[in-house]
Amino acid sequence: IKRIGILTGGGDCPGLNPVIRAVTRTAILEYGWEVVGIRNGYKGMYNGDFVELTLDSISGILHEGGTILYSSNKDNLFDYQVEEDGKLVNKDVSDVGVENIRKMGIDVMFIVGGDGTLTSARDFARKGVKVVAIPKTIDNDLASTDTTFGFSTAVDVATEALDRLHTTASSHHRIMVLEVMGRYAGWIALHSGIAGGADVILLPEIPYDIRNVARTIEERKARGKNFSIVVVGEGAKEIGGDITVREIIKDSPDPIRLGGIGIKVASQLEKLCGNETRATILGHLQRGGSPSSSDRILSTRYGVEAVKLAASGKFGNMVTLKGDHMSYDSLENVIGRKSKLVNPNGELVEAAKSMGIGFGDE
Numbered sequence: 001i002k003r004i005g006i007l008t009g010g011g012d013c014p015g016l017n018p019v020i021r022a023v024t025r026t027a028i029l030e031y032g033w034e035v036v037g038i039r040n041g042y043k044g045m046y047n048g049d050f051v052e053l054t055l056d057s058i059s060g061i062l063h064e065g066g067t068i069l070y071s072s073n074k075d076n077l078f079d080y081q082v083e084e085d086g087k088l089v090n091k092d093v094s095d096v097g098v099e100n101i102r103k104m105g106i107d108v109m110f111i112v113g114g115d116g117t118l119t120s121a122r123d124f125a126r127k128g129v130k131v132v133a134i135p136k137t138i139d140n141d142l143a144s145t146d147t148t149f150g151f152s153t154a155v156d157v158a159t160e161a162l163d164r165l166h167t168t169a170s171s172h173h174r175i176m177v178l179e180v181m182g183r184y185a186g187w188i189a190l191h192s193g194i195a196g197g198a199d200v201i202l203l204p205e206i207p208y209d210i211r212n213v214a215r216t217i218e219e220r221k222a223r224g225k226n227f228s229i230v231v232v233g234e235g236a237k238e239i240g241g242d243i244t245v246r247e248i249i250k251d252s253p254d255p256i257r258l259g260g261i262g263i264k265v266a267s268q269l270e271k272l273c274g275n276e277t278r279a280t281i282l283g284h285l286q287r288g289g290s291p292s293s294s295d296r297i298l299s300t301r302y303g304v305e306a307v308k309l310a311a312s313g314k315f316g317n318m319v320t321l322k323g324d325h326m327s328y329d330s331l332e333n334v335i336g337r338k339s340k341l342v343n344p345n346g347e348l349v350e351a352a353k354s355m356g357i358g359f360g361d362e
């Protein structure tokens with residue numbers, strides 16, 4: 001290996017810059033390779049938007065949020081929108097990407113991303129490109145790895161928000177509802193809810209009945225606590241219901257992305273419990289800004305391990321964290337597996353229930 005390329009795809013996530021830094025430093029200092037950054041994810045691979053990465057160019061980025069290489073969401077070169085004869089058509093343009101990295105003399109591609117980005121990484125590996133993948137998502141729902149970087153920062157931000165919401169909740173005897181991210185998985189809701197002292201946590205994995213939520217709040221009142229904190233994962237579902245927020249934002253093709261289930265839960269609880277209620281949608285605040293110290297360490301470990309994997313010739317794999325050990329799994333396995341969801345009967349949910357935290361299911 002003489003020269004490697006790295007790209008970041010999908011939504012931004014705290015820890016991307018530390019990964020770029022770790023890959024670049026290890027490649028240059030440990031192996032003497034050259035490093036090329038591909039800007040704007042797969043879009044840059046298609047357009048030939050490349051930049052040399054040096055020790056100087058990656059200096060000072062460890063604590064920075066976002067990605068110095070920029071990112072693009074949902075750009076899939078195997079089904080890419082291009083203009084032909086004045087019309088927009090979808091085509092497989094992956095060969096253009098492969099040819100561009102060949103022209104740049106790139107021997108191995110390091111691809112950092114979540115589900116969508118890594119599905120394309122697998123498809124490039126199937127085409128013979130030497131790929132090493134690095135998992136990224138604040139949602140922590142990627143199969144094969146215990147924890148993804150970005151998750152700890154998101155949980156910290158949500159926990160701090162809950163600490164702040166507690167003040168208004170207790171001063172005004174209010175119900176404060178916080179909607180957090182996690183499109184299909186409730187990891188951020190569960191962890192921040194426990195860390196932030198929530199009274200109710202609603203997750204996509206445990207369908208809820210709003211009357212059960214109201215009962216938990218009434219039971220608190222009977223114990224003399226006339227305020228409550230409710231954490232709602234954005235993908236939470238009502239028992240027997242569809243994605244409930246559709247009723248509020250009927251015109252949106254993708255209501256989860258707009259946010260809003262927290263508003264629905266808040267308005268229902270205000271009616272059922274009689275307390276003044278407010279909803280806060282935390283949104284992209286959870287993804288922005290500086291990575292937590294543990295995310296900086298985790299993303300550094302992923303970056304270093306990815307370079308070592310390439311050096312030992314193990315391509316077509318994603319680096320993983322298993323317990324406290326760095327390991328790897330094939331992209332075929334990772335992409336073939338279901339997302340890693342919260343276990344409704346798992347130890348953490350059971351512990352929360354033992355503490356009197358409601359999940360709206362009973």
Ligand code: F6P
Nearest residue numbers: 011073137138139181182183257
């Ligand atoms: O997957 C990460 C995530 O932040 C989800 O939690 C959220 O549903 C989604 O991305 C939001 O995506 P976008 O930034 O495209 O609105």
